[in-house]
Amino acid sequence: MVLNLLSADGRRWGLAEQVGQGGEGVVFAVADRPGLVAKLVPNPADPAGHRERIERLVRRRREPRTARLLSGGPGTLAWPLLGVRTVRGEGHGYLMADLRPHHQPLxxxxxxxxxxxxxxxxxxxxxxxxxxxxxALVAAVHAEGYLVGDLKPGNVWVDGRGAVALSDVDSWQFTDRGVLFESRPRTPGYTAPERVADPSAAPTRSADDFVLAVLVHQVLMVGLHPFLGLPTDGSPYLSLDDNLRHGRCRLTDRRSVRLPEPLPPADLLPSAVRALLRAAFGEAGRGSPTGPPTAAEWSRVLGAELGPGRLRRCPTEPRHVHTVERSWCPWCDLAGRGHHEYPAGAVGPAPAPTIRADGPARPSHDRGRNR
Structure with a gap:
């Protein structure tokens, strides 16, 4: 059965199959309209407030600050295109571009x-x-006066070339004509320290920047969350947020947690990236008024690591790419221990940045060092 929605201009929109669900909303394909999906929030706690938030975002799409974000800059945004409601009015939401044809969840x-x-x-x-x-995309969002608020893998999308997109724009924090629309959702494991300590605290740019650092670590360390691990002080493992609260992080204090082997080595990361991660996850980043490194700083440092000569392709397995700072291949090391992160196969669909393949293979007698 096709469900129907109404938009403010009186048009009817049919919903097809459900294609996603999050903490607050459900996403459906739009019947006979490829390229569009509808996000609905069933029975929102404040229907009028939720409807006004959507209406403001739809209108702001035409304003200069938002238009700059949507003009093909550093990434793609699934911006609300049109507010909709169910025929009986129990659910409110909006239409947005369908990211699935070209992107995958992060x-x-x-x-x-x-x-x-x-x-x-x-x-x-x-x-x-x-x-x-x-x-770069988060930095651009901040520059135009928005906060993501609930940055997490579930609302970040990536394609085969490494281009990214953001969804769930309706949960962002912004001010429109003097009215503040706060962002209240928070996701365990992807919440800044100040919001872990005080769940009622409103997000700030610093909160976005902290979660960005978490995602940088997790993506580059093939899924390893920076605050994962069993406490070594005798405390029980409770959660990622509890480890965050107590500063238990392998990168800042390798003896604070115990993790299963084999692990990607910490020096898999370029030194400049490690330095920013330690600044984010150490005491200064977790408690200083200046907060962690900003999204703009991350954009500059990560962009530099994509520059000419900064990456090396393994001479043994062309699928293996690593920082030029490391003279042997970390992926071959892991494969030798039975952990195949990048198995032999076709190289990616897009050419990597200038990559050197002139580094020596790691000597066999060095296996297991620097872990």
Whole structure:
């Protein structure tokens, strides 16, 4: 059965199959309109407030600050195009572009099986391009006066070249004509320290920047969350947020957590990237008024790592790409221990940035060092 929606201009829109669901809304394909999906929030707590939020976002699409974001800059946004409601009025939402034809959820970069199935040929250069693009997009969002608020893998999308998109724009925080529309959703494991400590705290740019750092770590470290691990101080493992609260992080204190082997080595990351991650996850980033490195800083540093000569392709397995700072291949190391992150196969659909293939293979007697 096709469900019907009404838009403010009196048009009817038929819904087809459900294609997604999040903490607040349900997403449906729009019947006979390929390229469009509808996000509905059934029985919102404040129907009038939710409807006004959508109406303001739809109108702001034509304003200069938003138009700059939507003009093909650093990424794609599934911006609300038209407000809709169910015929009986119990659900409100909007139409937006369907990201699925060209993008996959970001977490499909995390694991080898998902990469091979959904992003075939993606390598570590793809991951680096994705986080660089995400940082640039978040920086652009901030520059135009918006906050993402609930940044997480579920609302970040990536394609096979490492280009990114953001969905769930209706949860962003913004001010329109003097009215503040706050962002209240928060996702465990992707919440800034100040919002973990005080769930009622409103998000800030710093909160977005902190979660951006989490995603940079997780994408580049093939799915490893920076605050994952069993506490080594005798405390029980409760959650990622509890580890965050207590500063348990392998990158800032390798003895604070115990993790299963084999792990990607910390020096898989370029030194400049490690430095920013430590600034974000150390005491200064978690508690300082200045907060973690900004999205603009991340964009600059990650972009530099994509520059000429900054990446090297393994001479043994062309699918393996790593920073030029590392003289041997970390992916061959992991494969030798039975953990195949980038198995042999076709190289990605887009050429990686200038990549050197002149580095020596790692000596066999060095296996297991620097882990």
């Amino acid at each position: 977490d499909r970069l995390f694991h080898a099986a998902d990469r091979e199935r959904y992003l075939p040929g993606a390598d570590w250069a793809t991951a680096l391009r994705a986080v660089a693009a995400l940082a």
